[in-house]
Amino acid sequence: MNWAAFTTAAPDLAAIAEERFGAYRHHVLATLRKDGSPRTTGLEVRFQDGELWLGMMPNSLKALDLLRDPRFALQANPGADVGGGDVRVGGRALEVVEATVKGAYVEEVEPPQPFHLFRTELTEVVRTYVENEKYLVTQVWKPGEPVRTLKRT
Template structure:
């Protein structure tokens, strides 16, 4: 599995645009799997730090129980309303992978919370092309790297 630094090295311009989409707002949407296998979505925050994607979860939260049981996760960037001119929309970013629990920082006031990094299997950036008559899907997948495709 890849860490964020691997994607930055393999496709730096793509990684920069994805990171900007995630940085467009504080709250991201995280999808986890419940005990019965059905999806759960939750709000969360995350950081790109030291070549990793890192985040935390409150102690005893349902999403924390989910990822400790099944580490598969997907994260969606903040969804911002598109501008009136469709070609100016910067798009959405998503990533998926497996969480790996890491120790909290020694000075963290949340020692009982869950602290994680994401081992990434997929990153996707979707936006309106120029001219604004098609959709552009850029993606990075573990084992195949970066690619760009369009859809009308």
């Protein structure tokens, strides 16, 4: 399921997630190394044409990780103020090689050339925040399911 489908299924959570990702330029991407251990690296993301895009330098380790195993987790940069909560997106990143798609991305973003471009398929979006300085609230969305809200003291 792409970002547009998530936005339709859970518009309030999608708006908060986009706001958290839009607040800062750099975020943290987790991928899997050849041996299965995790790798975390910085990354810029882009919301464009109903998709969440991941652009990367050619043959960067994170790009090679995703080409080998497309599973990822992406953590929005919380910055100094986590009042809006913590947002994480999980899914699969699929490389896009079609010239027309990459061309449309280049017109909007103007990345250094050459580059890898990945379109994301979401498997989970999670937001965690503190409510009324008393409750830890976690909102979880998965494709085909409504947003679940868990609250604990």
